[in-house]
Amino acid sequence: MDVLTVEHLAKNYENEPLLVDLSMEIHSGELLCLLGRSGSGKSTLLRIITGIETADSGRILWNGEDITNLPVHRRGFGLMFQDFALFPHLNVMENVAFGLRLQNLGEEEINRKVKAALDRVNMGEFASRKVTDLSGGEQQRVALARSLAPNPRLLLLDEPLSSLDKALRGEMQDELREQLQQSGIPAIYVTHDQEEALALSDRIALLHEGRIEQAGNASDVYARPASLWAAEFLGMTNFVAGEVVGSAPFTVQTGLGRFHPQINHSMPVGSKGTLLIKPFMAVSTSQADSMDRVTGQVESCIYQIDHYRIKLRTANTAELTFFVQAPLAMGAQVTLSLCQDALLWYGESR
């Protein structure tokens, strides 16, 4: 079983730390989506793994062998660029053949592999076309064929869909996932787009301040963001400041009342922190005695295909967003009962 290990990688960019003590691992057959804001260093990490850039410190291992100082052309990895980087002086076929020729394969074998790679991405008929005459989607397919043709040990993809328009992007996501699954080549896919990450893979890693903030299955990461930053980055919005007032059961006091959230680590009574109220699993209730609840005035109620999104103005003027199954009247005073899974407590202040 092949494995790429990244150990304690650090890289400064213009005297600012970009990557700090970054470690991660990827196994054969895996597709890992690396999520991070732009400027978080995710592209730099990819380029260090491929050998285009060098890290200031740390090691990169392939099956335990140190490849940190191996020059880029001897690593046997593949990389798909944001702008595809198809060679404009070569046609489609010659672009795909580029890596194969460097492996000193016979002409017949090269032709066979080029044809197979192009057929796999449904570009067989475009073999003798100029790459500058291709549409964005076609270029993307040729770039994928070029990356896969030499059968790399590991494929790295640097936001390869970001230059396509939205409609095409959705189509290409599905195609890309199928291709990557079929090839069985382990891959790291870099993106800032969560939807894209979820569409491609169920393994995600969040990159923040030069470290992997959280990694794991998408459903786990979404269920329990490891930090306030992760929760915010994943698009969660309802944050309320508060203080721990009881440990058994764990209880916090906020401006909206008392709640009983889940915790990652135990927190001492009296410590300050932030409560995250996830918008899901909220139910309008008339029972005033349910354990965790929020009361407020409905400011808006918008129909969104499989649920209604409401904005709730609470007594302490905080505005919260919830997804509910049944519509609520505008201006109505309602109480929403919250499931304990929807409540998370972080010992950090925003």
Added chain:
Amino acid sequence: MDRSHPAVGVLGVRKILLQWLSSLLWLLPLLFLGLFFFYPLVSIFKMAFARAAAQGSMISAGLVLQPLWFTLWQAALSTILTMLAGIPAAYVFASFNFPGKRLLRTLTTVPFILPTVVAAAGINALLGPRGWLNLILMQIFHLTAPPLSIVNTLAAILIAHVFYNIPIVIRVVGSAWAQLDPRLEQAAGVLGADRRQVIRKVTLPLLRPSLLVAGLLVFLFDFTSFGVILILGGPKFETLEVAIYTQALSFLNLPAAGLLSLVQIAFTLMITWVYSHLASGMNIPLLPRLKGEGIRLPRRSGEKLLILLMVIFLVLLQVFPMAAMISRSFTRLEANRGERGTVQAGLTLDYYRELFVNRSNSIFYVSPARAALNSLFFALVTVLISVSFGLMAAYALTRMKGRRWLMDLAIMLPLGTSAVTLGLGFIVTFTHPPLDTRSFPLLIPFAHSLVALPFVVRTVQPVLASIPASYRQAAGVLGATPWQVWWKVEMPIISRSALVGAIFSFTISLGEFGATSFLARADLPTLPIAIYRYLSQPGALNYGQAMAMSTILLLVCGAAIFMLEKIQEAAE
């Protein structure tokens, strides 16, 4: 299991080797410039100061001021005339489609890369004492002597300057004009501006940078004009360039020549500095890109008249001198003494045949064919040097981070230095074997390479810089070594611009006259030197041979322009 140590060792050596090699990239061109440009320049400085201080009385102020004044004023006058003639031509080319436009565009581009000697020969073939105009007038009015004496007047100089500088105005101003957004002018019209106001308030302000750049470039070329003044101006007219030449080669007064060179350098550097400042933000295409929504067929009769007048004017000014020269090279005109003005005309190949004859009583030790071979050899060496050093310098410039401007300046400086100064620098610096003009004929292509190098760098470097880093990286990831990345990705992409640079170098070397006139040995002349010598000798045969050689050079330059256009078309 620990294999990292030997790997690091090998990599370390490779890295050091690579760094060493990449520093060679800028070291070699700089070394060449240092030895063959800066060192001769410093020699001129030293000589001018040292000896001028010792024998100050020998150099009077008039010696410098007179040629300086004439240089400035003829350059200013030439520039104004060129702009006046060139702006309407640029407008016509940029705004209208008309029959024969393509051909006329190519024909009017030729004078730009025509050697000055050939340009002078062309004007001579049309307006000189043996030129067509005088011959026709003599025929019609039965005159014994040529009625028009334009050669050896200021008019001849001005006509020649306008002749070979108009292409710059058409090219620079015309392409800026063609790229103007016609909607801006339309918007001004909608807002109530009449045609004259549109031109004054919108078009001209938008064109101002390109007008300034074109004007300065023309002024620079007129300021450093040498061959034209020497051949068409005669002994009365002395620019700085001609004064340097005569002081150095006729009066053997090297300190005076050095001093004149200093003045010349100071002025040309100033002009170049202003020029590069203005042109830095501008994209000056090599060949005019005359496409766009603003170009249309003429509609109003005024437009048609303007186009007709411009076409006639350009044919007269640009095409006639070349046609006169070509036809003159094939025509024998034997005017027998005693018979008043009778001219027996006939077509002949004599002048071409004569090129291969080595007459013992000729002023040459070698035949003109030999001069052509010399020119060809020097041109090939120039291409080799300027393209290889130019590629290195372009590559280094692209990769450099700090000190880029310094390298850029070092490469561009020879452009701002006159060819005559280069030649003077060479003869005062390289006085001992094996590096003197007698034992080292390669000094000529070295001087030519200094002139050609900036052109190569300017053509190749932008293309190289426009290659996204991702291409190199993609090739690397796919398994290409740095050398293979260069050979399989970068080289094919820049090959077209390198070819353009090579063609430019070739034509520059073939036509170079200023520096060559200092460096060419009597027994190893180049074509322009031979043409100059033939033109300054009396006799129909000499004149005819000058025309024949000029025609050959013209055809080579025409072929070069044709190739450049083909390359341009292929690129689109």
